[in-house]
Amino acid sequence: MSLDTATVRRIAKLARIRVEEPEIATLQTELNAILGYVEQLNEVDVTGVEPLSGGAQMAMRLREDQVTDGEIAEPILANAPDREGRFFAVPKVVE
Amino acid sequence: MRFLPELTIAAALDGLAARDFSAVELAQAHIVAIERLNPALNAFITPTPELALEMAAEADAALAAGTAGALAGIPLAIKDLFCTAGVRTTAASKILGNFVPPYESTVTAQLKAAGAVFLGKANLDEFAMGSSNTTSGFGAVTNPWRRTGSDARLVPGGSSGGSAAAVAARVAMGATGTDTGGSIRQPASFTGITGIKPTYGRCSRFGIVAFASSLDQAGPMARSVEDCAILLGAMSGFDPRDSTSAERTVPDFRAAVRRGVRGLRIGIPAEYRMDGMSGEIEGLWQKGISWLREQGAEIVDISLPHTRYGLPVYYIVAPAEASSNLARYDGVRFGARVDGEDLIDMYERTRAAGFGAEVKRRIMIGTYVLSAGYYDAYYLQAQKIRALILRDFTAAFAKVDALLTPTAPSAAFAIGEKTDDPVTMYLNDVFTVPASLAGVPAMSVPAGLDAQGLPLGLQVIGRHFDEETVIAVGGALENAAGFHAMPAIWAGGAH
DSSP: OOOOOHHHHHHHHHOOOOOOOOHHHHHHHHHHHHHHGGGGGGGGGOTTTOOOOOOOOOOOOOOOOOOOOOOOOOHTTOOOOETTTTEEEEOOOOO | OOGGSOHHHHHHHHHHTTTTHHHHHHHHHHHHHHHHHHHHHHHHHEEOOOHHHHHHHHHHHHHHOOOOOOTTTTTEEEEBBBBBBTTTTTTOOGGGTTTTOEEEEOHHHHHHHHTTTTEEEEOGGGGGGOOOSOSSTOOOOOOOOOOOOOHHHBBBOOOSSSHHHHHTSSSSEEEEESSSTTTTHHHHHHTTTTEEETTTHHHHHTTBBSSSSTOOOOEEESSSSSHHHHHHHHHHOTTTTTTOOOOOOOGGGGGGGGGGOTOOEEEEEGGSOOTTOOHHHHHHHHHHHHHHHHHHOEEEEEEEGGGGGHHHHHHHHHHHHHHHHGGOSSSSSSSSOOOOOSHHHHHHHHHHHHHHHHHHHHHHHHHHHHHHTTTIIIIIIIHHHHHHHHHHHHHHHHSSEEEEEEEEESSOOBBBTTTTHHHHHHHHGGGTTHHHHHHOOEEEEEEEOOSSSEEEEEEEETTTTTTHHHHHHHHHHHHHHOOOOOOOOTTTTTO
């Protein structure tokens, strides 16, 4: 299956990456090359096979539900592009 | 006294213990080498000479006090994907160009605790996405090797290309790498050094900038199997802060180096004999088989039937996980921000300016294969075939103790080659990706030079948590190969 330009724009929107109009055609070609390459997976019979999600050969570990860290606002905010007091600042969302 | 940066880690530890030289002298020799060669190699994004000298002075004090750790005074390059408290960590991305982590990754914390000296943060492909180190937002790394009679600049492989180039050029004794689909093993092969991707879960992922979490695994790169074993011992171990960290005791990896291969059964997977693979690589593989047979191993032909689906599975699974992991770079909590008309516009402009082309492609592929209506066709199908790939390895390891294959389908290529389309570049990882998908340990050992004078590696793959057998087989290969060739650019060379 091949991506049309509208789908490339939709994916870019979903991925929150601004794509300028002249980039669309190149991206379309590149993404279609990758999707064309992975197409061969359809020939594999996977009847009755359980999907494998991870590399770990173990059951998920559990721990006590308790606070183990925190109260370190300053170190966390130190890398913020913009802040107001002890908060991250973003452009106005609600008018 | 020998030229210090030429020593192996094992020899340097002996020299430091015997007080033949100090940790500060050893660090100084490497700092001078980096100043001289980094402009040509671009192996380091952020050299940290002052920090290195401080750490070396501490190591000397510990050596004098008799409290020295297992790596006291050993100068290392740290891939710039490991968060280092107070030292800029970029993942080779412009979006993290000014990011200074407030915390330390578990692996680097353990290396520090063992007394290692950090020379600086090594260059890599942006977010570890690449096989040539040309996608770095801080410029490509140049391989210290050259083709005979040519000045063409070659890639060091990727994504741990800065780590590999630094170790090969003798400006670092060892380095940390990470391997998601071959990012330790393929650059090790391209630069004539040794590197091991341990079992998934062996080294903590805490504090390593995430690319594809079900595949990412840290490991060491160095100039001998023994040096890798020493570093791996210090890097490994259970960490409650990584939910997939294995609760396993760390064996004495170094003791396995000279264990030998007598009585071991070594599998040769038929599917790794690929169309279009060079005769030299096939020839080197045959040599490796003879070396192991001569040392008492039994060679067994085996089959890993789903090998050819490894790469396409990887190029669904890894981008899918990357698209989720990289969603955090939105210009709000850390990293670069580009202002926009509203919040969404700010996200989109920030990510468009901050990410390079390969990272954008992978995020978009991942977004697509996870999107409504395509999840089953792509992502679920890939996960099922991933299960079949693991099943292949499990069946093989019922018959044999380890597998021997080439590491990469070619030697290092020139910067700018293989860029026609993304898939051509992806083919570099055809032999390394299956072990990543299965989570099994694998090592690349330099085995010889091709007709153009470039190094080629052989790969040893082992059972889950049996790095010791991988190391033993690696040690036997190293012993037989007697690889002592030097790159064109190195710290002791005339430049």
